[in-house]
Amino acid sequence: MKRILNFIVVAFFMTFIGCTSDKHTQEEFDVSQYSEQDFDRLGITDKDHLSAASKRALKWDKLGNEWFIEFEVSDLKGDLAYEEGVVRRDPSALLKIDGKYYVWYTKSTGPTQGFAGDIENEKVFPWDRCDIWYATSEDGITWKEEGLAVPRGPKGAYDDRSVFTVEVMEWEGTYYLSYQTVKSPYNVRVKNQVGLAWSSSPNGPWTKSEEPILSPADNGVWKGTDDNRFNVIKKGDFDSHKVHDPCIIPFNGKFYLYYKGEQMGEEITFGGRQIRHGLAIADNPKGPYVKSPYNPISNSGHEICVWPYNGGVASLITTDGPEKNTIQWSPDGINFSIKSSIKGAPHAIGLNRSADIEKEPTEILRWGLTHEYMNSDYQYIRRFTSRRVTTHVAIGEAPKAK
Numbered sequence: 191m192k193r194i195l196n197f198i199v200v201a202f203f204m205t206f207i208g209c210t211s212d213k214h215t216q217e218e219f220d221v222s223q224y225s226e227q228d229f230d231r232l233g234i235t236d237k238d239h240l241s242a243a244s245k246r247a248l249k250w251d252k253l254g255n256e257w258f259i260e261f262e263v264s265d266l267k268g269d270l271a272y273e274e275g276v277v278r279r280d281p282s283a284l285l286k287i288d289g290k291y292y293v294w295y296t297k298s299t300g301p302t303q304g305f306a307g308d309i310e311n312e313k314v315f316p317w318d319r320c321d322i323w324y325a326t327s328e329d330g331i332t333w334k335e336e337g338l339a340v341p342r343g344p345k346g347a348y349d350d351r352s353v354f355t356v357e358v359m360e361w362e363g364t365y366y367l368s369y370q371t372v373k374s375p376y377n378v379r380v381k382n383q384v385g386l387a388w389s390s391s392p393n394g395p396w397t398k399s400e401e402p403i404l405s406p407a408d409n410g411v412w413k414g415t416d417d418n419r420f421n422v423i424k425k426g427d428f429d430s431h432k433v434h435d436p437c438i439i440p441f442n443g444k445f446y447l448y449y450k451g452e453q454m455g456e457e458i459t460f461g462g463r464q465i466r467h468g469l470a471i472a473d474n475p476k477g478p479y480v481k482s483p484y485n486p487i488s489n490s491g492h493e494i495c496v497w498p499y500n501g502g503v504a505s506l507i508t509t510d511g512p513e514k515n516t517i518q519w520s521p522d523g524i525n526f527s528i529k530s531s532i533k534g535a536p537h538a539i540g541l542n543r544s545a546d547i548e549k550e551p552t553e554i555l556r557w558g559l560t561h562e563y564m565n566s567d568y569q570y571i572r573r574f575t576s577r578r579v580t581t582h583v584a585i586g587e588a589p590k591a592k
């Protein structure tokens with residue numbers, strides 16, 4: 191008897207839950223806020239049976255296509271053309287100063303040996319044993335390498351092994367370079383930090399911060415003492431191993447430092463490497479930068495590519511994670527949502543900060559710099575252009591009447 195009673199109670203609850211959840215999803219979606227024209231344009235004729243896809247389509251902000259673009263990549267000329275034996279990669283944003291474009295980038299020479307050999311004397315990555323160099327151009331195509339901007343620090347300093355992957359910001363007449371730093375020895379488990387340098391001229395001289403302005407979270411626990419980054423007892427925050435790709439932009443009266451986090455015990459999951467983006471905010475360009483409690487602010491992406499747009503911040507998400515190859519926007523610089531998907535974007539983009547950014551959402555992406563792998567030893571800087579996709583007509587077909 192007791193068993194029968196139990197069965198009736200469970201069955202009742204199941205039916206109840208089933209009904210309410212169905213009712214709930216129907217109720218949640220208010221069709222009255224959409225016009226007949228919206229339904230017609232989306233090809234939805236049965237409003238009582240809306241699929242999840244139809245609901246998403248109806249909720250889409252605006253049925254425009256101004257966030258959708260395609261990219262092309264081409265060679266640069268002059269000193270930034272590919273050079274045998276030289277690594278030039280991860281270009282910063284471009285600043286236009288007195289009629290010339292300026293770019294900063296990672297530079298080193300020689301091949302990469304990796305971690306298996308003599309890490310004290312060899313190069314473990316193409317971005318190991320690097321310094322930050324800069325170049326100028328009048329047209330963005332032919333570049334002149336001007337020289338060293340920020341070198342590695344002296345032995346024992348937090349940046350004594352490599353300084354690389356730089357971004358630039360100009361604020362009230364001062365130029366700020368933020369970049370990754372590694373202290374020797376460059377083993378697999380070494381933590382990567384972020385440094386800052388500033389100058390009143392884009393040509394330097396640069397003053398470096400005495401301490402890093404951002405460091406990995408300290409709450410992961412390695413397992414064992416082997417130099418293996420996959421073996422952990424506890425992974426810790428999304429940025430427990432490395433803070434990378436710093437990019438500072440002035441936003442809402444503060445300074446927003448976006449960065450890529452790498453986690454201890456990284457796995458391949460959720461559409462790629464466990465790469466997420468974080469944010470740290472400061473009142474002054476030199477910091478202190480405080481990590482946002484909302485981190486991570488993206489579960490996808492790789493190199494940071496962010497720009498202010500329409501009172502918020504836009505972000506191009508590439509390479510890793512379930513939302514790779516999308517452009518996203520957030521009204522507050524923290525809560526991003528997808529605006530478009532793209533076929534695939536150039537990596538490590540250096541944005542043209544002199545673009546008329548409010549003209550349209552992707553105006554800043556009309557052209558800029560990127561890097562490409564000639565091979566695993568050598569990378570070089572190239573140019574990208576992008577265009578909006580506005581028509582799809584067959585040869586000889588008349589376009590839509592205006």
Ligand code: AAL
Binds near residue numbers: 317
């Ligand atoms: C890049 C960046 C960081 C990584 C490496 C060099 O494109 O994400 O800089 O450390 O690859």
